[in-house]
Amino acid sequence: MCVGLGAVATTFIAGVFAVRKGLAAPIGSVTQMGTIRLGKRTEGRAPLVKDFVPLADLNDIVFGGWDIFEDNCYESAMHAGVLDDRLLEQIKPEMAAIKPWKAVFDRQYVKRLDGPNVKKGKNKRDLAEQLREDIRNFKKEHNLSRLVMIWCGSTEIFLTETPAHQSLEAFEQGLEANDPSIPSSMIYTYAALMEGVPYANGAPNLSVDVPVMMELAQKKQVPICGKDFKTGQTLIKTVIAPGLKARLLGVKGWYSTNILGNRDGEVLDDPESFKTKEESKKSVLDYILQPDLYPALYKDICHVVRINYYPPRGDNKEGWDNIDLVGWLGYPMQLKINFLCRDSILAAPIVLDLVIFLDLAKRAGWGGIQEWLSFFFKSPMHAKGLYPEHDLFIQSMKLKNTLRYLKGEDLITHLGAEYYD
Ligand SMILES: NC(=O)c1ccc[n+]([C@@H]2O[C@H](COP(=O)([O-])OP(=O)(O)OC[C@H]3O[C@@H](n4cnc5c(N)ncnc54)[C@H](O)[C@@H]3O)[C@@H](O)[C@H]2O)c1
Numbered sequence: 262m263c264v265g266l267g268a269v270a271t272t273f274i275a276g277v278f279a280v281r282k283g284l285a286a287p288i289g290s291v292t293q294m295g296t297i298r299l300g301k302r303t304e305g306r307a308p309l310v311k312d313f314v315p316l317a318d319l320n321d322i323v324f325g326g327w328d329i330f331e332d333n334c335y336e337s338a339m340h341a342g343v344l345d346d347r348l349l350e351q352i353k354p355e356m357a358a359i360k361p362w363k364a365v366f367d368r369q370y371v372k373r374l375d376g377p378n379v380k381k382g383k384n385k386r387d388l389a390e391q392l393r394e395d396i397r398n399f400k401k402e403h404n405l406s407r408l409v410m411i412w413c414g415s416t417e418i419f420l421t422e423t424p425a426h427q428s429l430e431a432f433e434q435g436l437e438a439n440d441p442s443i444p445s446s447m448i449y450t451y452a453a454l455m456e457g458v459p460y461a462n463g464a465p466n467l468s469v470d471v472p473v474m475m476e477l478a479q480k481k482q483v484p485i486c487g488k489d490f491k492t493g494q495t496l497i498k499t500v501i502a503p504g505l506k507a508r509l510l511g512v513k514g515w516y517s518t519n520i521l522g523n524r525d526g527e528v529l530d531d532p533e534s535f536k537t538k539e540e541s542k543k544s545v546l547d548y549i550l551q552p553d554l555y556p557a558l559y560k561d562i563c564h565v566v567r568i569n570y571y572p573p574r575g576d577n578k579e580g581w582d583n584i585d586l587v588g589w590l591g592y593p594m595q596l597k598i599n600f601l602c603r604d605s606i607l608a609a610p611i612v613l614d615l616v617i618f619l620d621l622a623k624r625a626g627w628g629g630i631q632e633w634l635s636f637f638f639k640s641p642m643h644a645k646g647l648y649p650e651h652d653l654f655i656q657s658m659k660l661k662n663t664l665r666y667l668k669g670e671d672l673i674t675h676l677g678a679e680y681y682d
Contacts, residue, residue, distance in 0.1 A: 262399065262458075263326035263612075264449050265414030266361050268341035268523050268576055269463065269490070271334050272605040273413070273612040274324050274359065275344055278352040281319055285348070289610035291636075292316055292617045297661050299670050314664050315624075316617050323403045326413075327395070327449075328361035329376030341523065343576045343605045362395050370417040370444040372531045374524075385443055386436035392452035407623065409616045410453040411461040412468060412487075415525070417444050418533035419540065426471035450474055454483050459619035461634075462487025462642075463612065465537045470642055475629060482628035484619050489639040491653075492607035494519060494580040495542055497600055499653040501584070502549040509555075511587030514563040515546060520571040521578045523604065530570035542566045544640060548651045558587070578604045611637045625667055633663035 263270040279285040280293070287293035297313050299306040310316075324334075332340060335356035338349055349356065363380045365388045382388040400408060423442040425435035432451070435443050446468040453460040454477040462468045462485075469478075469485050478485045491499065494517055505512060521529070529535045543566055552559040582598040615637055622631050635641030636656035641649040650656055662672045 262396065262408060262410045263324070263413045264364075264410065264446070265412065266326045266328040266332075266334055266337050266359070267413065267415075268343055268525065268605040269608045269612060270326060270413035271338035271341055271356070272343045273609040274334055275338055275349065275352055275356060276609050277319055277322060277324075277613065278355045279348060282352065284351060287319075287610060287613070289607065290613050291610075291660070292614045293319070293610075297664060298673065299665065310664065314621060314667060317407075317620050322616075323405060324359050325399045325403075326359070326361055327364040327392075328414075329364045329366045329374065329378050331361065331376075331378045333357045333361070334359040341576060341605065343603065363391075364414075365389075365392060365445045365448050367445055369441070370420075370446075371415045371528060372418070372533060373528050374415055384437055384439050385448055386433065389436055389448050389452050389455075392449060393456055396452065396456045396458060407620055408456070408458045409461070409619050409623075410449065410458050411612055411616055412446060412449065412463050412466065413612065414446065414464065415528045416464045416534045416537050417446055417466045418531075419536040420444060420467045422467070422471055426467075426473050429473055429476060432473040444468075447471070447474075450485075451477070454478055454481055454485070457481050457483055459484045459623050461485070461615040461619055463490045463608070463615075465489040465540065465640060479629045482626060484622035484627050484631045485629065485642070486615065486619065486631040486634040487638060487640075487642050489538070490608045490611045491637060491639045492604060492611065493578055493600055493602045494582065495545055495639045496607070496653070497580075497582070497598060498545055499549065499651050499656075501582075501596075501598070502546055503652040503654060505584075505586065506550055506555075506559075509558060511558040511591075512546075512550065512562050512584060513587055513593070514565075514583075514585040516563075516565045516583045517542070517580065518565075518567040518569065519578055519580045520569050520574055521576075521604065522570065522572040522574040523576045525604070526568065526570040526572075526578075529568050535568060538568065539566055540640075542639060544649075545651050548648055576604050576606075578602055621667075633660050636660045 280287045295310040296307045363378050366379045425440045425442050446466040450469045550559040580600045584596040586594040630642045635650050643649045
């Protein structure tokens with residue numbers, strides 16, 4: 262179940278249909294194309310991830326979701342303009358059959374958006390109950406054995422924790438009383454967890470990242486993860502920054518700017534939604550570069566992130582990075598990166614992998630935050646008292662070691678050949 266059937270969600274759904282029909286390859290998906298090395302290097306064992314752990318098959322997935330617009334998935338994908346018409350024509354019946362359920366939505370939390378397909382209710386608790394009913398109906402109607410919910414909806418305004426987020430009792434009272442610190446995304450999260458459905462948060466919204474949801478996820482043994490898909494510029498940042506740190510090259514400044522013309526760009530043009538995104542994008546460097554450990558190299562970095570809404574580009578985002586480096590004896594250098602990427606093309610395989618891995622986690626009995634899925638997020642959720650892991654290579658190792666652990670295989674530590682291979 263996707264909350265929001267916009268550019269990312271329809272590119273994901275269309276992609277699964279296209280792959281099922283043999284029209285295209287699931288490039289970028291760890292679950293579909295990744296391999297995993299097992300045992301010593303001399304053993305030559307590297308099965309596909311999907312042959313190693315028991316994952317749901319693409320042919321068994323049924324899609325549903327909510328949106329504030331009434332467009333079916335075919336119409337929404339055409340509007341998003343990510344995939345070409347020829348591909349969409351070949352999967353039109355499947356796409357057109359997915360019609361959004363009425364959404365829980367309040368303009369207070371996404372200022373640049375409004376639509377007609379919205380639920381009415383006596384209070385937020387009533388809206389949550391309606392979502393729970395949607396979930397149960399979907400399950401019954403399609404005779405489904407397992408469900409996963411993923412937030413592919415818009416970025417909400419910046420919010421911080423309040424007393425209403427601290428316990429289940431306080432939260433449920435807040436729902437009754439229409440507490441303004443409970444945005445739409447949290448109502449979905451609550452509904453999912455109450456129904457025992459794993460939840461992934463693809464936007465930087467607070468949503469599942471508050472104590473009450475952690476409590477609920479633990480209590481009900483439901484896996485959760487977030488936040489904010491790690492796609493374009495941040496993906497590259499978390500590839501480059503660990504490399505600079507490994508070589509002990511200093512960084513004085515990192516200026517990142519983007520132009521983006523899709524609906525996401527339009528929503529992020531509102532300063533309050535942008536602040537939520539900015540917080541998510543900016544924390545990355547601090548954690549990777551560890552200025553506390555390396556003050557001479559990384560203290561007081563000037564890190565600037567900008568997103569400019571520029572309609573002519575549609576979903577084809579262009580990101581520029583300028584990095585001011587410092588080398589041996591303090592000599593300055595510069596690195597420029599120009600990434601002409603496609604936002605939803607990068608996000609779609611992440612949605613697929615998260616859905617499939619969350620389903621695996623649920624069957625493995627793992628409740629609460631799934632840190633091993635940090636690989637997919639800009640601001641990975643983490644246990645209280647720990648810091649998030651942002652380095653893409655450590656995240657990848659953690660993900661694969663978790664799968665090895667699940668199957669009782671030796672973890673790979675990369676110790677030298679003379680000790681352990
Ligand atoms: N594409 C990427 O690379 C990327 C990366 C990280 C995060 N994200 C996040 O993913 C989300 C989706 O991105 P997108 O490009 O598909 O945007 P989009 O605007 O095309 O789609 C979002 C959809 O969600 C719907 N929506 C908003 N609030 C809703 C609600 N309360 N209930 C139901 N539907 C709701 C909107 O009507 C819209 O159709 C955004 O929050 C974006 O910031 C995208």
